[in-house]
Amino acid sequence: xxxxxxxxxxxxxxxxxxxxxxLAATALPKFINLQSDAANAATAGVAGAVSSAFAINYAGYxxxxxxxxxxxxxxxxSAAAGSIMAGGWPTGYSAGTFTCSxxxxxxxxxxxxxxxxxxxxxxxxxxxxCTG
Numbered sequence: 001x002x003x004x005x006x007x008x009x010x011x012x013x014x015x016x017x018x019x020x021x022x023l024a025a026t027a028l029p030k031f032i033n034l035q036s037d038a039a040n041a042a043t044a045g046v047a048g049a050v051s052s053a054f055a056i057n058y059a060g061y062x063x064x065x066x067x068x069x070x071x072x073x074x075x076x077x078s079a080a081a082g083s084i085m086a087g088g089w090p091t092g093y094s095a096g097t098f099t100c101s102x103x104x105x106x107x108x109x110x111x112x113x114x115x116x117x118x119x120x121x122x123x124x125x126x127x128x129x130c131t132g
Contacts, residue, residue: 094112100132109127110123
């Protein structure tokens with residue numbers, strides 16, 4: 001009587017498990033690194049939005065002072081940006097203070113994103129444009 005073999009042999013199962021282990025070991029570092037890449041990209045996006053908001057505010061203020069917010073002297077970047085950005089300053093991000101030297105002065109600022117678990121916080125550059 002012929003009996004058909006069903007299933008896999010032990011050696012076939014071991015070979016498949018070893019191959020899957022090798023693939024997982026090579027792919028895992030790439031997935032772990034994506035978290036810090038995402039944090040950097042999100043912080044760069046916030047910095048770009050902040051720079052854009054300050055540029056639009058400056059242009060509006062030059063057209064008519066009622067169309068923009070006065071940004072002069074020394075103050076908090078997050079407070080100034082929060083007053084001109086739609087939706088306000090995003091949570092989880094911070095920036096230092098600024099000191100304006102006159103109308104149209106471009107002040108470089110650093111936007112810092114909140115640290116993700118196990119990684120350092122991300123930073124990106126933005127430009128604040130003073131109105132007066």
